[in-house]
Amino acid sequence: QVQLQESGPGLVKPSETLSLTCTVSGDSISRYSWGWVRQSPGEALEWIAYIYVGVSAGYNPSLKSRVTISVDTSKSQLSLDFDSMTAADSAMYYCVGRSKLHGGSFDLWGPGTKVAVSS
Amino acid sequence: QSVLTQSPSTSGTPGQRITISCSGSSSNIGRNFVYWYQQLPGRAPKLLIHSNDERPAGVPDRFSGSKSGTSASLAISGLRSEDEADYYCASWDDSLKDVYIFGSGTKVTV
Numbered sequence: 076q077v078q079l080q081e082s083g084p085g086l087v088k089p090s091e092t093l094s095l096t097c098t099v100s101g102d103s104i105s106r107y108s109w110g111w112v113r114q115s116p117g118e119a120l121e122w123i124a125y126i127y128v129g130v131s132a133g134y135n136p137s138l139k140s141r142v143t144i145s146v147d148t149s150k151s152q153l154s155l156d157f158d159s160m161t162a163a164d165s166a167m168y169y170c171v172g173r174s175k176l177h178g179g180s181f182d183l184w185g186p187g188t189k190v191a192v193s194s
Numbered sequence: 195q196s197v198l199t200q201s202p203s204t205s206g207t208p209g210q211r212i213t214i215s216c217s218g219s220s221s222n223i224g225r226n227f228v229y230w231y232q233q234l235p236g237r238a239p240k241l242l243i244h245s246n247d248e249r250p251a252g253v254p255d256r257f258s259g260s261k262s263g264t265s266a267s268l269a270i271s272g273l274r275s276e277d278e279a280d281y282y283c284a285s286w287d288d289s290l291k292d293v294y295i296f297g298s299g300t301k302v303t304v
Contacts, residue, residue: 110294120231120239120282120296133292169238178245179286180229181294184238
């Protein structure tokens with residue numbers, strides 16, 4: 076069974092870059108495509124980015140200029156770099172995976188890592 | 195602001211049947227699958243419905259999905275207290291090259 080676990084700093088200062096990591100266990104990371112989703116307190120889910128390992132990446136147009144998604148297959152890790160953080164970026168950040176079992180949906184979710192932006 | 199529109203909230207009593215709607219457009223729901231997620235309080239979302247009306251293994255048949263044109267619905271029959279959660283629809287959108295979009299979410303109170 077595939078398991079996802081996010082890790083991150085918890086707190087970043089305004090204007091800094093947020094770096095998050097998701098460690099994948101239970102199967103080869105190369106067999107899936109991956110993404111990141113966030114949720115601000117009391118708000119809806121917001122898709123950030125996805126990556127097809129070794130193929131391509133796609134970004135939410137409203138965030139594209141600030142975000143980079145990548146995969147390190149040797150470490151079985153997914154990463155997200157998010158530039159120029161502001162208070163509006165405070166949210167729970169989820170690592171998500173897309174198997175080939177459920178019609179193209181992101182069907183694998185990590186428990187999430189909470190990020191606060193404050194000086 | 196979400197591209198997929200859902201009513202903010204709905205409620206029901208135990209045993210009732212309720213429906214949640216999700217309205218989109220020709221570039222998303224109109225030409226792609228609809229997915230539904232359940233988010234229990236303080237938890238990560240869980241896939242409830244995929245491919246418009248298919249349930250992943252382990253999801254009770256009390257949950258059912260449907261799609262017509264540019265709209266979709268999630269029905270919960272035999273409502274239980276443990277169904278109290280936020281529900282989100284989702285779909286791929288072709289207008290900006292494969293963007294995965296979520297609905298605005300519906301809070302279900304039992």
